[in-house]
Amino acid sequence: MSxxxxxxxxxxxxxxxxxxxxxxxxxxxxxxxxxLKEREKALNQFHPDYKTEGKRRVRLGPNKGDLAPxxxxxxxEAHSLIDPREIDLSTIDLDVDILIIGGGGAGMVAALWANYxxxxxxxxxxxxKLRLGDANSVMSQGGIQAADRPNDNPAIHYLxxxxxxxxxxxxxxxxxxxxEAPSILRWHEELGVVYxxxxxxxxxxxxxxxxxxxxxxxxxxxxxxxxxxxxxxxVENRNIPVIEFTAAIELLMDEYGQVAGAVLYNxxxxxxxxxxxxxxxxxxxxxxxxxxxGYQTTNHYGATADxxxxxxxxxxxxxxxxSVQYHPTGAAYPEQIVGLLVTEKxxxxxxxxxxxxxxLFVNPFEPRDVESAMIIRECYERKNSxxxxxxxxxxxxxxxxxxxxxxxGTIRTALSAMWRLYNRFGIDMTKExxxxxxxxxxxxxxxxxxxxxxxxxxxxxxxxxxTGGVHGRNRLMGNSVLDYNxxxxxxxxxxxxxxxxxxxxxxxxxxxxKYEELLxxxxxxxxxxxxxxxxxxxxxxxxxxxxxxx
Amino acid sequence: MTEKKGVTLKxxxxxxxxxxxxxxxxxxxMEYVGYRPVRGAGCRGGFCGACATxxxxxxxxxxxxxxxxQKTVEDGMYLTQIPFTPVRKTVYDLDExxxxxxxxxxxxxxxxxxxxxxxxxxxxPQDLDVMDYVQAAIRGDIEQVTALSFDCxxxxxxxxxxxxxxxxxxxxxxxxxxxxxxxLGKEKQLDKRLRELEEEKLGEDVVQLIEMDxxxxxxxxxxxxxxx
Numbered sequence: 001m002s003x004x005x006x007x008x009x010x011x012x013x014x015x016x017x018x019x020x021x022x023x024x025x026x027x028x029x030x031x032x033x034x035x036l037k038e039r040e041k042a043l044n045q046f047h048p049d050y051k052t053e054g055k056r057r058v059r060l061g062p063n064k065g066d067l068a069p070x071x072x073x074x075x076x077e078a079h080s081l082i083d084p085r086e087i088d089l090s091t092i093d094l095d096v097d098i099l100i101i102g103g104g105g106a107g108m109v110a111a112l113w114a115n116y117x118x119x120x121x122x123x124x125x126x127x128x129k130l131r132l133g134d135a136n137s138v139m140s141q142g143g144i145q146a147a148d149r150p151n152d153n154p155a156i157h158y159l160x161x162x163x164x165x166x167x168x169x170x171x172x173x174x175x176x177x178x179x180e181a182p183s184i185l186r187w188h189e190e191l192g193v194v195y196x197x198x199x200x201x202x203x204x205x206x207x208x209x210x211x212x213x214x215x216x217x218x219x220x221x222x223x224x225x226x227x228x229x230x231x232x233x234x235v236e237n238r239n240i241p242v243i244e245f246t247a248a249i250e251l252l253m254d255e256y257g258q259v260a261g262a263v264l265y266n267x268x269x270x271x272x273x274x275x276x277x278x279x280x281x282x283x284x285x286x287x288x289x290x291x292x293x294g295y296q297t298t299n300h301y302g303a304t305a306d307x308x309x310x311x312x313x314x315x316x317x318x319x320x321x322x323s324v325q326y327h328p329t330g331a332a333y334p335e336q337i338v339g340l341l342v343t344e345k346x347x348x349x350x351x352x353x354x355x356x357x358x359x360l361f362v363n364p365f366e367p368r369d370v371e372s373a374m375i376i377r378e379c380y381e382r383k384n385s386x387x388x389x390x391x392x393x394x395x396x397x398x399x400x401x402x403x404x405x406x407x408x409g410t411i412r413t414a415l416s417a418m419w420r421l422y423n424r425f426g427i428d429m430t431k432e433x434x435x436x437x438x439x440x441x442x443x444x445x446x447x448x449x450x451x452x453x454x455x456x457x458x459x460x461x462x463x464x465x466x467t468g469g470v471h472g473r474n475r476l477m478g479n480s481v482l483d484y485n486x487x488x489x490x491x492x493x494x495x496x497x498x499x500x501x502x503x504x505x506x507x508x509x510x511x512x513x514k515y516e517e518l519l520x521x522x523x524x525x526x527x528x529x530x531x532x533x534x535x536x537x538x539x540x541x542x543x544x545x546x547x548x549x550x
Numbered sequence: 551m552t553e554k555k556g557v558t559l560k561x562x563x564x565x566x567x568x569x570x571x572x573x574x575x576x577x578x579x580m581e582y583v584g585y586r587p588v589r590g591a592g593c594r595g596g597f598c599g600a601c602a603t604x605x606x607x608x609x610x611x612x613x614x615x616x617x618x619x620q621k622t623v624e625d626g627m628y629l630t631q632i633p634f635t636p637v638r639k640t641v642y643d644l645d646e647x648x649x650x651x652x653x654x655x656x657x658x659x660x661x662x663x664x665x666x667x668x669x670x671x672x673x674x675p676q677d678l679d680v681m682d683y684v685q686a687a688i689r690g691d692i693e694q695v696t697a698l699s700f701d702c703x704x705x706x707x708x709x710x711x712x713x714x715x716x717x718x719x720x721x722x723x724x725x726x727x728x729x730x731x732x733x734l735g736k737e738k739q740l741d742k743r744l745r746e747l748e749e750e751k752l753g754e755d756v757v758q759l760i761e762m763d764x765x766x767x768x769x770x771x772x773x774x775x776x777x778x
């Protein structure tokens with residue numbers, strides 16, 4: 001007996017044929033972009049972020065009174081994994097100048113730039129909960145934005161970014177993002193990153209949702225993989241110490257209120273280590289695996305917002321933490337890959353989103369939140385969607401258009417990851433469209449930082465998805481890869497400079513004890529503990545019969 | 551995860567049998583029966599190579615390779631994960647190298663031991679022509695290595711299977727980096743833009759936007775021209 005579900009079920013054929021029939025007509029058709037007022041209307045009515053349910057006000061700490069998704073509030077209103085009285089701070093297991101928590105893109109970039117600017121490799125330590133490089137960074141497919149073409153400039157990139165973020169971004173962070181973007185591409189060239197080029201050797205650039213210029217630089221649809229494997233190789237070439245399968249479960253502070261390292265937890269031996277550090281960089285990524293509002297996610301296994309939980313106890317402030325990016329096109333079928341990313345590059349290359357009748361209902365290049373809202377409307381208000389065998393609704397992303405517009409064979413070369421993903425489950429995306437629905441993709445907000453990557457807590461720096469402000473309340477495609485490169489670099493350099501000056505006092509975990517008091521004062525009675533470290537997908541039967549014996 | 555009704559089949563995780571729903575990936579099936587992996591799960595989307603898996607099927611003498619997050623379970627599947635591959639990586643300073651393909655043989659001399667058995671290619675869960683790029687590496691053709699190995703996710707299965715004990719994916723990484731840095735090199739238009747930025751020609755427009763009130767900024771945003 002074969003268990004494989006190959007291709008689409010028979011009942012979807014009629015709709016797939018309708019999509020094929022309208023293709024020639026749609027090749028000449030564009031659905032207009034909507035204006036700012038219409039955008040707001042669509043978001044208010046249909047975007048999950050704009051619903052009142054699924055959020056609550058945080059009852060303690062620096063953001064007391066602010067809204068957060070229930071799943072995030074649960075992590076903030078939780079006990080520590082440790083009892084400070086049981087942790088021996090008198091033995092320092094690891095003593096470094098720069099501790100980097102998280103070994104994804106931001107963490108590795110920070111380590112490299114700390115090293116480039118003079119930090120000895122041995123004075124740096126990266127701790128990573130999974131393997132070095134296993135992070136959302138490696139999964140990013142589409143590309144990186146940088147205003148380097150003749151008809152483009154940083155001001156246009158600025159306008160696209162801040163408009164896409166509903167004018168809520170931190171202007172100074174966006175300025176750094178757009179002004180320094182071309183220098184990141186140059187650095188990548190020097191590392192040997194192989195960006196897509198035209199026949200004449202010039203960079204290939206594409207448009208994306210919410211951009212007004214073709215500004216996206218890609219490496220096929222493995223952009224993140226290509227950048228991350230180069231970064232990882234360089235971290236290894238430079239002998240920068242890395243400890244894998246080790247999480248930070250609390251920050252350490254000193255008697256003067258400075259962050260001074262972290263309590264580490266070896267995920268395999270289950271012991272703790274005290275890592276003292278003059279400066280500490282949080283590069284722990286986002287919260288996709290919290291499955292906010294029950295959404296499936298594109299995110300990696302470890303995206304559980306650990307950095308948010310431990311930084312909040314140490315006094316870091318958050319912003320826009322209630323703002324969640326739902327990527328417009330997550331796989332809705334087949335079941336095995338539900339929620340996984342169908343890169344926006346599929347639209348960049350010409351595929352239109354169409355409903356079950358093969359009709360257009362949205363421009364393919366709206367900012368992500370607007371695109372998602374319009375897809376949700378098509379599925380749930382207008383009910384022009386296809387329902388899968390598991391009851392999920394979706395609309396079609398007409399991938400065969402790519403071959404018609406860009407030429408036969410484009411999908412196999414420019415979208416090899418996508419083609420491979422669908423081909424594994426018996427769907428040939430050069431011939432058949434993809435069934436998609438929005439999926440939880442990115443944490444728009446996070447820890448407040450300044451242009452140097454400093455948080456408001458002395459000694460604590462942050463970079464990448466764990467931070468807020470760069471993207472405001474909605475991130476554009478290609479700006480997150482750029483973000484972790486720009487702000488990873490800034491945090492690495494600033495942390496190195498800070499480490500040269502700071503004098504650490506006696507280590508304490510008083511902030512953890514104090515947080516415990518805050519929980520009591522706020523009347524929060526709970527058994528919840530955080531950080532989460534890993535999600536739990538075990539079957540109900542196992543969990544209900546679980547014993548802790550060994 | 552909610553318990554699923556419907557068709558089930560039997561898989562053997564490291565020899566131990568479990569009934570699982572038929573439409574799960576290997577990774578989800580292992581979780582369904584009670585595993586909560588620390589190793590052996592990474593991106594869960596086919597990009598990181600953390601979940602390399604080896605399995606046999608009933609009455610089949612062959613070993614099959616897959617990514618646990620990308621492969622649907624099959625009845626009678628005997629599987630184990632290979633969450634780590636001990637391989638040697640040569641340390642180099644990329645700045646001191648050049649585009650010469652002989653560097654590959656110099657840094658990874660074991661590639662000359664390739665017996666062209668094609669086992670690496672059969673092992674690759676990305677369906678890459680691994681043996682072909684190892685052969686190209688021996689010839690020093692870094693462009694060809696780059697083209698054939700580009701979609702490598704470094705899961706390590708080729709290295710585990712190679713009878714000549716080559717780690718093809720390490721060789722390919724060096725080849726791609728040499729190609730990117732020394733063959734593609736620095737792009738001219740980017741040079742120009744970097745010079746403009748150095749001469750501080752482009753910052754003022756951004757400052758103007760920062761100084762606008764939200765009303766003006768919104769109007770500028772709505773007015774902006776969109777490239778066709």
